[in-house]
Amino acid sequence: MSKGPVSQFIQHHYRHFNAAALVDAAKGYETHLAEGGKMMVTLAGAMSTAELGISLAEMIRQDKIQIISCTGANLEEDVMNLVAHNSYKRVPNYRDLTPQDEWDLLENHYNRVTDTCIPEEEAFRRLQKHLVKAWKDAEEKGERYFPHEFLYKVVLSGDLQQYYEIDPKDSWIIAAAExxxxxxxxxxxDSTTGNIFASYVIKNELKASTVKSGIEYMVWLADWYRQNSGGKGVGFFQIGGGIAGDFPICVVPMMYQDLEWHDVPFWGYFCQISDSTTSYGSYSGAVPNEKITWGKLDIHTPKFIVESDATIVAPLMFAYILGW
Structure with missing residues (x-):
């Protein structure tokens, strides 16, 4: 595939250090897919509020990603941006805010994520009423679903279209749902919609079991991995650290060590974009080789780490993989 101007710029200028690691990792990603492998992308931090969907959605549409692991915040915040983008408030001088300034934002129903404030009424509440209806409808029918399945139902129903304030092609949740x-x-x-659901459980208006649990996610993932890890296997592209990456990568040692299924292949590719510092005892910042000792990666697994800002690096890598 011929490369576009962004990719050409990267190839010409990104020759050393983290820049070179970015190119090597992107080429490794391409090779893994070209040889028949599949790819998991994990989203930590505030990637959805950073509007990573602009490039991530196209990666999904072009079959460059086969499965995603993400925090509850990233799951919901892509949809919040979709339905309330015009009411978001940018605070470029966020480092200068006083405690009183922060309190004033709260009083005006703005929740700040670094330089961006999510509008509570327009974002949370617009989504809430439709999710609550989906939860209650499922419970009345005796049905149970995973959190993302409920969100897919709401997105695919068309009920949110009346609120769209960005081009839906820039929403990664829409791309994933479709x-x-x-x-x-x-x-x-640990998310706004998770907290909202918990509030309905406390009020005895919903049962906790209506939304499937994290343990059920792990059980499901073990089965998915078994079915999809043939050939070149499943690659692991980790944006940030935390539970979005820690949880799914453990499915391999869980099957090998705890279930004693010794035919389980290791992850077939690994790349992490990280700004975490290994010497602080940070698991998120651990170099890929440490994962060999935990039974997650093989000696021969292609391994990359780009120590930089994911909001800068991920769109560039996606652009390269997409040939932009």
Whole structure:
């Protein structure tokens, strides 16, 4: 595939250090897919609020990603940006805010994520009423679903179209829902929609069991991995650290060590974009070789780490992989 101007710029200028690691990792990603492998992408941090969907959605549409693991925040915040983008407030001088400034934002129903404030009424509440209806409808029918499956139902129903404030092609959740690619969302309770669901459980208006649990996600992932890890296997592209990456990568040692299924292949490719510092005892910042000792990666697994800002690096890598 011929490369476009962004890729050509990267190839010409990115020759050393983290820049070279970016190119090597992107080429390794391409090779893994070209040889028949599949790829998991994991999303930590505030990637959806950073509007990574602009490039991530196209990666999904062009079959460059087969499965996603993400935090509950990333799951919901892509849809919040979709339905309330015009009401978001950017605060470029966020480092200068006083505690009173922060309190004023709260009083005006703005929740700040670095330089961007999510509008509570327009974002959370627009999504909430449709999710609550989906939860209650499922419970009345005696049905249970994963968090991402409920969100897919709401997105695919068309009920949110009345609120769209960005081009839907820039929403990675819409792209994922239309492709019906699997999502693993560990620790979903640690999100606004997870908190909202918990509030309905406390009020005895919903049962906790209506939304499937993290353990059920792990059980499901073990089966998916078994079915998809033939040939070149499944690659692991980790953006940031935390539970979005830690949870799914453990499925391999869990099957090998705890279930004693010794025919389970290791992850077939590994890349992490990280700004975490290994010497602080950070698991998120651990160099890929450490994962060999945990039974996650093989000696021969292609391994890359780009120590930089994911909001800069991920779109560039995706652009390269897409040939832009």
């Amino acid at each position: 492709k019906n690619i699997p999502i693993v969302c560990p620790g979903w309770e």
